[in-house]
Amino acid sequence: MARLFRLSTLNDRFDTRVFTFQLPASVSKENTPDACSRDFTYGYQSWGVSAVRYERHVGVYLTLRSACVGLTVIVDYGFTLVNGEHFTKNEVFTERGCVFTSESATHGRSTFVGVPDLTSRGFRQDSGEFVLELELGITKDLSNERDTRASLAIVL
Numbered sequence: 302m303a304r305l306f307r308l309s310t311l312n313d314r315f316d317t318r319v320f321t322f323q324l325p326a327s328v329s330k331e332n333t334p335d336a337c338s339r340d341f342t343y344g345y346q347s348w349g350v351s352a353v354r355y356e357r358h359v360g361v362y363l364t365l366r367s368a369c370v371g372l373t374v375i376v377d378y379g380f381t382l383v384n385g386e387h388f389t390k391n392e393v394f395t396e397r398g399c400v401f402t403s404e405s406a407t408h409g410r411s412t413f414v415g416v417p418d419l420t421s422r423g424f425r426q427d428s429g430e431f432v433l434e435l436e437l438g439i440t441k442d443l444s445n446e447r448d449t450r451a452s453l454a455i456v457l
Contacts, residue, residue, distance in 0.1 A: 303338040303350055303433065317438045318343055324352050324431040328359060329419045340366050344439035346374055351409075352433065357416055361394070361433065362409030365401040374401045376439050382414055383432040386423040395436075 307321035320341060327333040336352040347367035353360045361380045365372075379395035392414045399408050418424070424431055 303336040303352060305338055305341055315438050317436060320350070320435040320437065322350060322433045322435070323428075324433050326425070326429040326431070328352050328354055328431060329416060329425075330354075343437055344374070344376075346439075348437070350433070350435055353411070354416065355411060358412040359414050359416060359419065360409060360411035361413045362407050363435065363437075364407040366406070368401065368403040368406040370403050372403060374439060375399065376401065376437060378408075378438070379436040380409070380413065381434040381436070382424055383426075383434060384423050385426050390423060392418075392422075392424070 303322040303324050305320055305322055307319075309319040309321070311317040311319065320343075322338060324336050328336050331354075333354055335354075338350040340347045340349055342348070346365060349364045349366050351362045351364065353362065361382075363376075363378055363380075365374060376399055377395075377397045378399060379393060382392040384390035384392070394410050394413055396408060401408065414424070419431065426432055
């Protein structure tokens with residue numbers, strides 16, 4: 302399970318939130334189940350995060366769990382795998398203006414980080430787990446035909 306252990310509000314004009322998850326050490330081992338988070342709420346919608354181990358890579362995904370017919374949510378999001386040695390060595394993936402609907406409720410990257418890189422590049426924390434941050438900002442919720450922000454967020 303991917304455990305949410307911290308929620309930070311950036312207090313910027315875009316109301317950006319950073320959700321920090323602990324991924325179990327088993328995500329780097331073969332034949333392990335996907336690490337999925339419990340539902341969390343942002344922008345009046347229910348979301349989930351998952352980390353999936355493939356043969357050579359670990360993929361990370363954001364899922365709109367409250368997706369229903371007629372709902373369209375456009376978000377800026379970014380995943381950061383935190384490096385325990387130095388922040389400049391973090392692994393980052395960002396997506397701007399990503400459209401979530403009932404037909405396309407999950408987005409992410411299947412080749413986020415190589416499995417050998419998890420340990421060799423210093424991503425494993427002292428506890429043996431991995432820290433994954435999700436930076437999330439809703440740009441538009443088309444179900445209510447209203448903008449929730451003035452412009453797109455810049456996701457670092």
